[in-house]
Amino acid sequence: MQPPLSQPHIQPFFPPQRTLMGPGPSDVYPSVLAACAKPTLGHLDPLFVGMMDEVKQLLQYAFQTRNEMTLAVSAPGSAGMEACFVNLVESGEKVIVCRNGVFGERMRSNVERLGAVAVTVDDDWGKPVDVQKVSDAIKANPDAKFLAFVHAETSTGARSDAKALCALAKEHGLLTIVDTVTALGGIELRVDDWGIDAVYSGSQKCLSCVPGLSPISFSPAAVEKLKTRKSLVQSWFLDQTLVMGYWGNTSGAKRTYHHTAPVNALYALHEALRLLADEGLENAWARHAMLHTELRDGLAALGIEFVVEEKYRLPQLNAVHIPAGVDDAAVRSWLLNDYNLEIGAGLGALAGKAWRIGLMGYGARRENVAVLLGALGEVLK
Ligand SMILES: *Cc1c(COP(=O)(O)O)cnc(C)c1O
Numbered sequence: 086m087q088p089p090l091s092q093p094h095i096q097p098f099f100p101p102q103r104t105l106m107g108p109g110p111s112d113v114y115p116s117v118l119a120a121c122a123k124p125t126l127g128h129l130d131p132l133f134v135g136m137m138d139e140v141k142q143l144l145q146y147a148f149q150t151r152n153e154m155t156l157a158v159s160a161p162g163s164a165g166m167e168a169c170f171v172n173l174v175e176s177g178e179k180v181i182v183c184r185n186g187v188f189g190e191r192m193r194s195n196v197e198r199l200g201a202v203a204v205t206v207d208d209d210w211g212k213p214v215d216v217q218k219v220s221d222a223i224k225a226n227p228d229a230k231f232l233a234f235v236h237a238e239t240s241t242g243a244r245s246d247a248k249a250l251c252a253l254a255k256e257h258g259l260l261t262i263v264d265t266v267t268a269l270g271g272i273e274l275r276v277d278d279w280g281i282d283a284v285y286s287g288s289q290k291c292l293s294c295v296p297g298l299s300p301i302s303f304s305p306a307a308v309e310k311l312k313t314r315k316s317l318v319q320s321w322f323l324d325q326t327l328v329m330g331y332w333g334n335t336s337g338a339k340r341t342y343h344h345t346a347p348v349n350a351l352y353a354l355h356e357a358l359r360l361l362a363d364e365g366l367e368n369a370w371a372r373h374a375m376l377h378t379e380l381r382d383g384l385a386a387l388g389i390e391f392v393v394e395e396k397y398r399l400p401q402l403n404a405v406h407i408p409a410g411v412d413d414a415a416v417r418s419w420l421l422n423d424y425n426l427e428i429g430a431g432l433g434a435l436a437g438k439a440w441r442i443g444l445m446g447y448g449a450r451r452e453n454v455a456v457l458l459g460a461l462g463e464v465l466k
Contacts, residue, residue: 103421104448106457107429108239108402109267110289110296111445113353117294120356121349128331128346136355137332137346143358144300147269147292147366148284150276154325155302156332157288157354159347162266165285165299167195168323169262170233172303172311173283176200179229181222181259183207183214183250186240187433188264192233199319204229210434211392211404214245216253223257232259237268239290240432242404242441243393244272251280260307266290269300270361270446271373271401282307288350291373291401293446294357297350357446373400376449380442383458387465392439401449403442404435408465413437416464424460 105112126133144155158165170192174180178201182193185208196203206222208215214234223229232254236247247263254261260282268274271291276284282304289296303311303325311318311325318324322344331343361369377400381391384405392404407413413430417440420426429441442457 101425103425103427104453104456105427106443106448106453107427108290108441108443109287109445111291111293111443111448112453113295114293114357114360114447116360117353117356120352121295123349123352125348128348129340129342133346133348134333134340137351140351140355140358141332143355143362144302146362147358148265148276148286148300148302149274149278149366150284150302150304152276152302152304154308154329156300156328157351158285158299158301158323158328159297159344159350160299161289161297162285162287162299163191164323165266165287165301166191166264167320168299168301168325169283169285170195170199171320171323172318172325173260173262173307174199174201174231175314175316178202178231179204179226180231180233180262181206181219181226181229183219183232183234183245185212185214185243185245186210186235186238188235188238188240188266189233192235192262192264196233211241211243213243213397214250216246216249219250220253223253223259227257229259231262233262233264235264236274237265237272237399237402239267239402239441241392241435242399242402243397244268244399245397247274247281248279255280260310266299267399267402267445270366270369271449272399273370276302276304280304288354288357290443291369291446291449292354292357292361293448295350295353297347298354300354373444373449376400376444376451376454377403379451380444380454380457383454387458387462389461392435401443401445403444404431404439405442406439407431407437411465413440416461419464420460423464424456426456426460428457
């Protein structure tokens with residue numbers, strides 16, 4: 086037998102105030118952080134349930150959708166991804182999956198774990214999804230039921246044409262599953278107008294909320310697919326037919342316990358979405374675009390070049406080549422330790438070759454651009 090564990094004496098944790106300019110989490114709005122510290126209510130308290138109805142209404146606005154099935158999964162963006170696949174895709178079904186970075190590959194893995202068939206359409210890292218290649222794949226696979234792609238590839242900073250891809254899918258009767266984790270709140274996204282059937286996002290990117298929640302929305306066609314499944318949804322926790330008993334299909338419906346909602350995190354999401362609605366979606370998109378051009382011009386003056394061609398660049402995720410002869414890890418830890426400033430490393434094919442500079446939500450501010458350009462200029466000297 087081992088000796089009993091000794092009593093630990095641990096100090097409280099005091100994180101420093103960093104400036105988060107990586108691929109997420111982004112800087113959280115002060116009033117969102119304050120919302121987390123409000124008194125916890127019971128997850129079936131009528132006042133809390135009323136707030137959840139407002140969260141749903143605010144999410145419908147952010148996604149630009151009238152979908153009834155719109156809610157926040159009580160887990161990060163990756164769980165929203167799983168919720169879309171596990172609820173809609175059944176074993177043996179064919180899904181066309183576009184891969185132009187890390188997150189498309191994760192979609193493929195989700196499909197395969199369900200015993201479904203993934204037909205991959207590959208594009209180089211830093212390039213958008215090629216609509217023509219997707220069209221060819223759909224024609225070559227008339228039995229495919231879904232098209233899945235990432236709107237804003239955070240691993241590369243490339244924006245794909247979600248509107249054109251969804252139109253193509255509709256033309257051929259495919260349901261669409263779209264990753265908008267980094268897109269939501271940062272660039273134009275219109276779930277209903279574009280015909281997106283299942284969409285998921287994350288709280289910690291352009292919404293500037295605390296991490297750990299994943300907004301999702303299913304169209305009536307996606308709900309129909311879910312209701313007419315031949316098999317049970319493999320995941321109990323993510324089964325939306327069960328979750329809706331708690332989130333409610335219609336406002337005012339009686340709620341039943343499914344799991345204990347992350348009450349305080351949902352206060353935070355309510356506040357973050359409220360701030361977005363207050364600013365106005367179009368204004369938020371324009372702010373991200375404007376600060377991206379300021380950052381771009383400042384980086385150009387430092388001789389730093391972008392990974393992605395100008396017309397496909399995401400304003401909220403700026404992937405840039407690390408200048409020749411510069412020590413990637415040393416620069417990033419210098420920025421972190423001396424300037425309390427976090428930028429992202431390259432992922433996958435771009436590891437060691439690129440930095441990823443986020444201008445997301447509350448982080449998309451002129452003072453952040455100035456801090457980053459000043460610090461990077463110093464460090465590169
Ligand atoms: C961050 C991100 C995810 C995963 O979200 P987590 O909250 O980290 O689970 C998925 N897709 C994209 C495009 C992302 O940027």
